[in-house]
Amino acid sequence: MPPVTSAAFETATPDPIVYLDRVAATDLGRSYKGRMLDELDLRPGQTALDLGCGPGTDLASLARAVTATGAVIGVDHDEATVDAARERTADQHAVTVRLGDIHELPLPDHTADRARTDRVLQHVADPARALREIHRVLRPGGRLVMGEPDWDTLAVDHPDSDLSRAYTRYVTDEVVRNARIGRQLPRLATAAGFAVPTVIPITPVFRDARAADRILGLERTTRRATAAGYLTEEGARRWLDHLSTGPFLATVTFYIVVAES
Structure with missing residues (x-):
């Protein structure tokens, strides 16, 4: 039986840095990142952390907010993304990028006024430890x-x-390590010693299958779900055929959670 496929969707997994840049450039990415920046309430002279900073997508906006009198520290565990972040922020004198593990940050106690994590805790081994x-x-x-x-x-x-x-x-069982982390964040943050004054749910609606695929990887995930036995070959074909030709609608809830130390 030939493999599940649809010409409408991407088949190759994008480079991680390319993917992060792609999401950041969408209307959805700009919108939720802007809301997160607003909630950080950064002030000139403060020290801000971007934990799991990736290739440095958000470091410049943090640096603008704290101004030259402040400091921004990006931390990521991946050498390639740290190198990319350092290159991209070479002209940002307030920015430092460090290689490090969010479970054991290379920073002394009481270093920073503000911190952010953006789609990071869904992937880490121990979100509770990271929050502590x-x-x-x-x-x-x-x-x-x-x-x-x-x-x-x-x-x-x-x-x-x-x-x-x-x-x-x-997706929930096999693809994302901490797939339900959005709803769990207020509880986990409270257990780590934070107060949680604000929880903001954002539910984007995707109406274009190709645009959704560039974020969700619909065909790649379908192939993996079929190999894992969650879908049959025949079911996967019917699934992709409708997604690529019929009216399309998909949603997922994204949570912005504000925690105070």
């Missing part, structure tokens, strides 16, 4: 702003709702 570390390095009265999806809320319309449920179940 962030609490350690923030000064009393500091603020952490986190943005995470809850993949259990992923809803993709299809005439066969069993296929939609199977697809979401595969």
